[in-house]
Amino acid sequence: MIRKSFLRNTKLEQLTSNKWELPSIGTKNIGFGICPKSGLVMQSPSPTPNQIQTYYETAATYINPGRDGKPSLEKVKVLDRMINYTISSIGLIPKSIFQVGCSNGYTLNRFREAGATFTTGIDPSIASHDLAKRLYNIETIIGSFEDYNDKSNKYDLFILTHVLEHLFNPIDTLRKCNDMQNDDGWILIEVPLFERMDLFGPGIFTLEHLNYFSEKTLIETVTRSGYEVIFSTKYFFHHEYPVITIIARKDPNVNIIKSNDYNRSSVLAINYINQEKKSWEKIEQKIKERVDLSSSIYIYGAGIHTSQLLAYTDIKETFNIIGLLDSSSTKWGKNIGKYNCYNINEININENDIFLISSYASENEIFKFLVKNYNNKIVRLYGDKT
Secondary structure (H helix, E strand, C coil): CCCECCCCCCECEEEEEEEEEECCCEEEEEEEEECCCCCCEEECCCCCHHHHHHHHHHCCCCCCCCCCCCCCHHHHHHHHHHHHHHHHHHCCCCCEEEEECCCCCHHHHHHHHHCCCEEEEEECCHHHHHHHHHHHCCCCEECCHHHCCCCCCCEEEEEEECCHHHCCCHHHHHHHHHHCEEEEEEEEEEEEECCCHHHCCCCCCCCCCCEEECHHHHHHHHHHCCEEEEEEEEECCCCCCCEEEEEEEECCCCCCCCCCCHHHHHHHHHHHHHHHHHHHHHHHHHHHHHCCCCCEEEEECCCHHHHHHHHHCCHHHHCEEEEEECCCHHHCCCEECCEEEECHHHCCCCCCCEEEECCCCCHHHHHHHHHHHCCCCEEECCCCCC
16 A cells, blocks of 8 residues: 555655565565655555554564563663653653553563553554463453544553554554543653664664654654653664654643654665665675575574565575574464475474574574574574574
C-alpha cells in the first residue's frame, strides 16, 4: 500500500524501493519516502495493516538463546533510565499504568516494583502474553490497541516505548490514549531517533519501522495528539541506534508545534541509503571470502534481517542454503522465500554444515550459543571471529 504523511496528509517523495521476501507475509515491495512539508521519513510502499498484524501475531517474537525471554543487561539499564526520567518529570510513579506494545511484561513489572499499583498492557503476540504471565505474573491483553475498545478504566500513565515507529497512524493511537486517561494523565514515549547517521547500525530501514522520527517531527506528533511536552532528551549511545525519550502531560489546549525538517532529514536519509548499499556489498564479499561454494549453509536468524540479507545480496544464487534456524518457536515452520525455518534441536546438523548468523542486535548471543553447543564453522557478519 502507498502511504501519505499522517502529519500533513501529504504525498511522500519516494527515496528507495526494493522487493523483500517476508515471513508470514510473502514477497512485497518495501520502500521509504519523506514528507516534503514536515520532513517525516516513512515506510512506503508498505504491507497492509492486516498483513503487518499477522506478522506480529505469528512471527515477530524473538527469544534470545540462553535467556528464555529474560531481559538483557542493556534492557535493565534502559528501564533504570526510564523510571528515573518518570520520577524526575512527574514527581512520582503514577499508580495506574497501561503499556501499548507491552511485549513480555518486563517494563510493566519494573514500574510495578517502582510503585505502580495497577499495571496492564496490550500486545498482539501470544508468546509475549505467556511470558508476561510466567515470568512476572502480569496479565496482559492479546490483540491490537487500534481494535481495543474497553473504556471502563482510566489510566494515569500510558507507556509507548518503541511503539510509534511501528504504527500506521501514531496520532490516532495517541488520541485514543488521551481518551482513556484521567484529566491529569501522562505519556512516556521512546522511539528511535533519526539523527547522527554515524551511529546507525545496519538495517535501520526495516519492515517493523513504519516511521522515522526526528525530534521536531516527534514533537509535532505529540502536540497534535493533545499533549504538552514536559521532558525531552536524546540518548545517542543506545544499544542499536540513537533514541529520543519524551514525557508529556495531557492538555486539551496545547499549542501544536509544527516541524519543518525536510532539508536535514532528506540529506540524512539519502546518505544512509547510500551507506547501506555499501554495507551490504561488504557483507556479501565477507560471506564469499569465508564460505566455500561447495558448503551447505544454515542461516541462523529468521527475522527481517534475513529478508534484507536475501534482498540486498546474491547469496541465495551463489550458495547452497539448506534453510533457516531460530530460537523462537513462533518462526519454526515458516518461510522466508523458499527457505523454511527449523528448530535446531529437531534436525540433524552435519559436521561440515556452516552456520551463518543473520542478526545485528543478537549476533553475540547467538554466537555464544552456537559455540557452546556445536563444533561447526560459524560465520559472523559483524563480529571479527568466524
